[in-house]
Amino acid sequence: MHYLLFLYSAFFFLFVLGVYRLFFHPLSRYPGPTLAALTDWYEAYYNIVKGGGLVVKYEELHKLHELALTPSLHFNNREAFHDIYTYGSTLVKDHGFYDAFGVHAREASASFSTVLPESSDVPEYTIQQKIDKLLAILESNYSSSGTTVSMAVAYRALTTNIITSYCFAESANVLDSPNFSHPILQGLKEGFRKIWLQVHFPFFITFTLNAPQKLILWLLPEFEGYLxxxxxxxxxxxSLINNPDILSMVEHETIFHHLLEPKDQKRPSLASLIDEALTLVAAGSDTVGNACNIGTFYALKYPSIHQKLKKELDEAWPDKDRPMSYTALEKLPYLTAFIREALRFSLGLMHPPPRVVGLSTPEIGGLKIPPGTVVGMSVKFLHTNPDVFPDPYNFNPDRWIVKDTSRLLLDLAPFSKGLRMCLGLNLAWCELYLIFGNILRRLDLKLHITEDTIDNFRADNGVDYWLPFWKKEYRVFVQNS
Incomplete structure (x- = not known):
């Protein structure tokens, strides 16, 4: 009898809650699926069951409405994007979402929220050394159509080497692994593919980080690379904690100089430092690697783009055996336009970073949103806005060769915007110029076309695992002259 009473009470509570959310909740007036208004599990369904399909669902919803309840409020409005991220100092991060990224280090969140000092001088010579190594590997090992390489993997190996060197002054040597099969790359890939389990079921990652490794690998063998x-x-x-003198002997300042010797605060715990390292390596290798991968594809696919790049680089860099500096490369107008277009296509983060409306938050996209509401907008909708970027799915560097690029640049946000812009922005731009400059000037790459080669890096060909994952890839080889 007591069980029946409890069951009836539970059903009555859920019924009343459902009626409230559908008809009386402050967000009930906003358009969206009924199921999204009823439960927070709507997003979990698309993230997990539909395999990172939430942003695709946003596209469907925004064909009907500029604003969609899912159950957070997602916008498709450039003004709203800037209200949330560029100027949104009164909005805070959604802790329910971001805490999942630091689930095993509760006392200090990772770099999503940690405020680090501005990056020190970009170690250009370090980047150049690693680019030289990649070029040598490509020329030696992938010089025919019978020996091709995935540039997505090659670029990720390069950027991982750079970011680990910048973090620790000691590279992970990912480029030395045969076919770039280093555990770090495997771990990053596996980690991102499990990202939504981590967000919606934080205890899942707590288990994988605390249970005996043999048990984890028996239950989840795909986690071997991550571990x-x-x-x-x-x-x-x-090694850095036990031998602090190491940091005093390195050639350049690293991020861990600041983390291990914080000013006016206690040094983070080992768990927090590991969490920081995981986040920095993931973030520091992805956006640049993804942009390089996409840009190289379009440079090889469209001869007109490739020829313009080669002509500009050949004229500015007559002796390709002598390095060309970042400051010289960034003065090249077509290379700059090309990099900006590659960043527009590559997106950076694909998932909308969630923010919580505060009591003093002004209008967002012309609307007064109730305090406590979670809001967001995927940069995909900003980068493919036809009012700012006509024919947005056409890779066209020439769109940036105009007298006034201020409106275009305002809506280019691969590193986010405002106070929470990516901390490694300067390093990323240096990498992009040096990588593209060296690859396009010093190598003659050719696409290896098969039925599995991607046709176009349209955003709808991507899968939302927080970062974009592409359903197909492409392979290349070096054509020796």
Whole structure:
């Protein structure tokens, strides 16, 4: 009898809650699926069951409405994007979402929220050394149509080497692994593919980080790469903690100089430092690697783009055996336009970073949103807005060769905007110029076309695992002259 009473009470509570959310909740007046108004599990369904399909669902909803309840409020309005991210100082991060990224280090969130000092001088010579190494590997090992390489993997290996060197003053040497099969790359890929389990079920990651490794690998063998990556980073951090003089002897300042010697605060715990390392390596390798991968594809696909780049680089860089500096490369107008277009296509983050409306938040996109509401907008909708970028799915560097690019640049946000812009912005731009400049000037790459080669890096060909994952890839080889 008591069980029946409890069951009836539970059903009555859910019924009343459903009626309230559908008809009386402050957000009930906004358009969206009925199921999204009823439960927060709507997003979990598209993120997990539909395999990172939430942004695709946003596209469907925004064909009907500029604003969609899902159950957070998602906008498709450039003014709203800037109200939330560029000027949104009264909005805070959604802790329910971001805490999942630091689930094993509660006392200090990772770099999503940690405020680090501005980056020190970009170690250009370090980047150039690693680019030289990649070019040598490509020329030696992938010089025919029978020996091709995925540029997505090659670029990720390069950017991972750069960011680990910048973090620890010691590279992870990912480029040395045969076919770039280093555990860090495998771990990053596996980690991102499990990102929505981590967000919606934080205890899942708590289990994988605390349970015996043999048990984890027996239950989840695909986590082997992630665990190896974490163990490798932990060894590097342990070495720095136990031998602090290492940092005083390195050639350039690193991020861990600041993390291990914080000013006016207690040094983070080992768990927090590992969390920082995981986040920095992931963030520091992805956006640049993805942009390089996409840009190279379009440079090879469209001869007109490739010829313009080659002509500009050949004239500015007559002796390709002598390095060309970042400051010289960034003065090249067509290369700059090309990099901006590659960043527009590559998106940066694909998932809308959630923000919580505060009591003093002004209008968002012309609307007064109730305090406490979670709001967001995927940069995909900003980068493919036809009012700012006509024919947005056409890769066209020439759109940036105009007298006034201020409106275009305002809506280019691969590193986010405002106070929470990516901390490694300067390093990223240096990498982009040096990588593209060297690849396009010093190598003659050719696409290896198969039925599995991607046709176009349209945003709708991507899968939302927080960062974009592409359903197809392409392979290349070096054509020796």
């Amino acid at each position: 190896k990556m974490k163990a490798g980073l932990e060894c590097q951090i342990d």
